Amino acid sequence: MSLFDVAVIGGGIAGAAAALTVAGAGRSVLVIGPEGEAGDRPGEFLSPAANALLAELGLADRIAAGPHRVANATYAAWAAPVLAQRNAITHTEGPGRVLDRRVFERALTAAVAEAGVPRLAIPLAGAERDGVRRDGALWRLTLEDGTERAPRFLAARFLIDASGRAAVVARRFVRRRRADRLVAACDFLAQTIDDVEPTPATLIEAAAEGWWYATLLPDRRMGLAFFSDPDRLPRGLSRDPARWRAMLAETEWTARWLDSAGYRIAAAPRLASAGTTWLERAAGEGWAAAGDAAAAFDPLSSHGLTSALWAGRRAAQGALAMLDGDSRPLERYATTLDEAVRQFLSQRRAVYGEVRRFADRPFWSRRQ
Known part of the structure; x- marks a missing residue:
């Protein structure tokens, strides 16, 4: 049976950051889960606060090489x-970036491999179904990967759950809450x-x-998303492009921008889950949760990737x-996350509360 100092469940952004940190300290680490390959999905913005983290992880040069674009202008019709335009050209921590998610996650995967970290690309459902247990x-x-091959047996001194919102291990020990x-509703549009x-x-x-959220991606496609509650979306929207077009046409600014640029x-x-959820405690005896497994925030925060x-x-x-x-460092980590959740919930209420013209509509009243 193989023994590792740390086992990381999940091969995404948080899992890669964890694996690089452990490997950089000279400890043995294993990643369990497929390589992070985002494909087309929402979540392209990397805030300026991420620049210091990228440097700590040895990733700054990889990310600076592109093809990501500097995020220097945001327009909002909110309150x-x-x-109104909000510029972010100058920032003490350097520029934020709109990412090519595929390139970004491939860079993380390559860095983990180059650090000599082994990976078992076994579906996370296998780890959840066949057991993770504490033994002293x-x-x-x-x-178990679902084939006829014999199960793999491993041991680790510490476990990091970076399996995303599923939190396949951590949710067995603490309750997950939801705001x-x-x-x-996500789409990626080509210029015609x-x-x-x-x-x-x-x-x-x-x-x-x-x-609505729209952003120009580095490959010149337009990322488009509409955020709402399930009961406020038209039934069958994920199978109805005509209804999707009609929804966009009802906007004042988004449709105009997209149409003018072709x-x-x-x-x-x-459709993808985007709600605010978190664990009541992000660490315990011999384990910690990271990324969306620990806390997933409303995309309005624009800090999802940086938080991971x-x-x-x-x-x-x-x-x-x-x-x-x-x-003590693990306790501080969990306490810091607890405080971050409390602060975000307060900020979330304030930001949604700025939109008074729709205050009587269910989506907005639920958040005020």
Whole structure:
């Protein structure tokens, strides 16, 4: 049976940050889960606060090499139905970036591999179904990939759950709480005309049943999302491109921007969970949760990717200290996350409360 200092459940952003941190300290670490390959999905913004984390993880040069674009302009029609520009060209921590998610996650995967970290690309459902149990000072993991091959038996001194919102291990020990059931209807639009240079910007627009988000991606596609509650979305929207086009046409600013730059909806959107959820405690005896497994925030925060990097690194630092007999860094990590959740919930209420013109509509009244 193989024994590792740390086992990381999940191969995404938080898991990669955790694995790089542990490997960088000279400890043995294993990643359990497929390589992070986002494909087309919402979540493209990396805030300026991420720059220091990227440097700590040895990733700054990889990310600076592109093809990501600097996020230097955001337009919003939020508190009032008037479009206002918010510039972020200058920032003490450096620029924020709109990412090519595929390139970004491939860079993380490559960095983990180059650090000599082994990976078992076994579905996370296998880890959840076949068992993770505590045996004295060790975790015993039984992994089954659904084939006729014999199960894999592993052991680790510390476990980091970076399995996303599913939190396949951590939710067995602590309760997961939920502030809302926000969903994202997501689409990625190709430009249909070649003689217009699209504005490299992000646009946010409040609407009666939710809010719209559009951003120009590094590959010149337009990322488009509408955030609402499941009961406020038209039934069958994920199979109805005509209804999706009609919803966009009802906007004041988003439709105008996309149309002027030659972007057209060609297919129905894909739906994805986007609600605010969190664990009541993000760490315990011999384990910690990181990324969305620990806390997933409303995309209005624009800090999801940065939070994943931060949590993966800090959870791993707590694990390393715990292995050396010091529990204080792990306790500070969990306490900091608790406070971050409280602050976000307060800020969330205030930001949604700015939109008074829709205050009587269910989506908005639920958040005020």
